[in-house]
Amino acid sequence: MADTVLFEFLHTEMVAELWAHDPDPGPGVSVGSRGEEAGATTGQKMSLSVLEGMGFRVGQALGERLPRETLAFREELDVLKFLCKDLWVAVFQKQMDSLRTNHQGTYVLQDNSFPLLLPMASGLQYLEEAPKFLAFTCGLLRGALCTLGIESVVTASVAALPVCKFQVVIPKS
Amino acid sequence: MADTVLFEFLHTEMVAELWAHDPDPGPGVSVGSRGEEAGATTGQKMSLSVLEGMGFRVGQALGERLPRETLAFREELDVLKFLCKDLWVAVFQKQMDSLRTNHQGTYVLQDNSFPLLLPMASGLQYLEEAPKFLAFTCGLLRGALCTLGIESVVTASVAALPVCKFQVVIPKS
Numbered sequence: 001m002a003d004t005v006l007f008e009f010l011h012t013e014m015v016a017e018l019w020a021h022d023p024d025p026g027p028g029v030s031v032g033s034r035g036e037e038a039g040a041t042t043g044q045k046m047s048l049s050v051l052e053g054m055g056f057r058v059g060q061a062l063g064e065r066l067p068r069e070t071l072a073f074r075e076e077l078d079v080l081k082f083l084c085k086d087l088w089v090a091v092f093q094k095q096m097d098s099l100r101t102n103h104q105g106t107y108v109l110q111d112n113s114f115p116l117l118l119p120m121a122s123g124l125q126y127l128e129e130a131p132k133f134l135a136f137t138c139g140l141l142r143g144a145l146c147t148l149g150i151e152s153v154v155t156a157s158v159a160a161l162p163v164c165k166f167q168v169v170i171p172k173s
Numbered sequence: 174m175a176d177t178v179l180f181e182f183l184h185t186e187m188v189a190e191l192w193a194h195d196p197d198p199g200p201g202v203s204v205g206s207r208g209e210e211a212g213a214t215t216g217q218k219m220s221l222s223v224l225e226g227m228g229f230r231v232g233q234a235l236g237e238r239l240p241r242e243t244l245a246f247r248e249e250l251d252v253l254k255f256l257c258k259d260l261w262v263a264v265f266q267k268q269m270d271s272l273r274t275n276h277q278g279t280y281v282l283q284d285n286s287f288p289l290l291l292p293m294a295s296g297l298q299y300l301e302e303a304p305k306f307l308a309f310t311c312g313l314l315r316g317a318l319c320t321l322g323i324e325s326v327v328t329a330s331v332a333a334l335p336v337c338k339f340q341v342v343i344p345k346s
Contacts, residue, residue: 006180006264009234013227014187054186061182091179 007091011116014054015132018047044132051135052142059143062087076170079148080107087144105170109141114164122161130158134166141166180264184289187227188305191220217305224308225315232316235263249343252321253280260317278343282314287337295334303331307339314339 084096088111097112116133120126134156142154145168153169257269261284270285289306293299307329315327318341326342 005238006231006235007183009231010180010183010187010227013230014183017223017227050190054183054190057186058179058182062179065178 008115008119011133011136012119014136015051018050019044019132048131048135051132052139055136055139055141056143056146057139058136059140059145060147061143062090062140063144063147076105076150077101079145079150080109080168083141083144084109087141091140105172107168107170109166109168111164111166113162117158117162117164120161125161127158127161130161130164131156134158134164138166141168145170181288181292184306184309185292187309188224191223192217192305221304221308224305225312228309228312228314229316229319230312231309232313232318233320234316235260235313236317236320249278249323250274252318252323253282253341256314256317257282260314264313278345280341280343282339282341284337284339286335290331290335290337293334298334300331300334303334303337304329307331307337311339314341318343 080099080101084099088094088096092111092115094111094115096109098110100108100110114134114137116137117130120129120133138154138156142152145152145154150170151173153171154166155169156164156166158164253272253274257272261267261269265284265288267284267288269282271283273281273283287307287310289310290303293302293306311327311329315325318325318327323343326344327339328342329337329339331337
C-alpha cells in the first residue's frame with residue numbers, strides 16, 4: 001500500500017523543494033549558487049532541467065532492471081509499447097491509455113489520468129503549474145529509452161488536467 | 174518489482190542533487206541563493222536539514238494513510254513497535270531488526286542492513302558519506318510520529334556500514 005504512494009509523495013516533495021530554491025530574486029540580487037543569472041524564469045527552467053535529469057537517471061536505472069527478453073526488441077514500436085505497458089505499470093500501477101505514431105519516428109503516448117497530476121484540480125485552473133509535474137517523467141522515458149539503445153527527445157503537454165500527452169521524437173540516424 | 178526500487182533510486186538522485194548544489198564555494202563567493210553564508214559545511218548542514226524536512230512531510234503523509242486501528246495506540250512503545258514493523262515494511266520491505274528503550278522516552282531502533290546504505294561498500298571506508306543517506310529517514314520517522322501525536326527528536330548513527338541505529342527521544346511533557 002504505502003510503497004505505491006511513497007514515490008508520489010517523494011516526487012511532490014522534490015518538485016516543491018526545487019521550486020522553493022528558485023524564487024524570484026529581487027532586483028540587485030546577483031548570480032546565485034546554482035549559477036542562474038537572474039529572474040524566476042531562468043531558475044524555473046533550471047529546475048525543470050534538474051528534474052528531467054533526475055528522471056533520466058532513474059529511467060536508465062529502471063531500464064537496466066528490465067527483464068532480459070526486452071533486449072530482443074527489434075522494432076522501435078515494440079520498445080514504445082513496452083514503455084506504455086511494463087514501465088508505466090512498474091512506476092504508476094497503470095498502463096498508458098493510448099499510443100499513436102506517424103511511423104516516422106514520432107510517438108504520442110497519452111495518459112488520460114496521469115497520476116502525478118491527479119492531486120491537482122481537474123480542468124484548466126492550474127494548467128500553468130503542470131510542467132513541473134511532468135519534467136521528471138519526460139526524463140524517465142528518455143532514460144529508459146536510452147538504456148534500450150534509443151536516443152530520443154521527450155516533451156509533454158497538457159490540454160486539460162489530468163490528461164497528459166508525452167511526445168517522443170526519435171531522430172533518424 | 175520496479176516500484177520497490179523506484180523509491181531508492183529517487184532517494185539516491187535527491188541526495189546527489191542536493192549535494193551537487195552545495196559545493197564548496199571558492200574564496201570570495203558570497204551568500205548563495207539559498208542563504209548559506211559560506212563554506213561546504215554550512216551548505217551540507219542545509220542539505221541535511223532539507224532532506225530531513227522532506228522526510229518529515231512524507232512521514233506525515235504516510236502516517237495519515239495508516240490503518241485506523243493504529244489511532245487506538247495508547248502506549249508510546251506500541252507506536253514505536255508499529256513504526257519498526259508496519260512503517261518499515263511499507264517503505265523498505267523489511268522490518269527493523271531490533272528496538273530497545275530505557276523506558277524514559279529514549280528508543281534505539283537498529284537496522285542491521287539499512288537499504289539506503291546497502292549500495293555503499295560495507296565496513297568503514299565510506300562512513301563519512303553516511304549521514305546524507307540517513308537524514309530523509311530520520312525525518313520520515315519524526316513525521317510519522319508527529320501524525321500519531323508524538324513530538325520527537327530523531328537522530329541516526331552508523332558504527333559500521335550497513336548497520337544503522339536511529340535514536341528517537343520523546344521529551345516528557
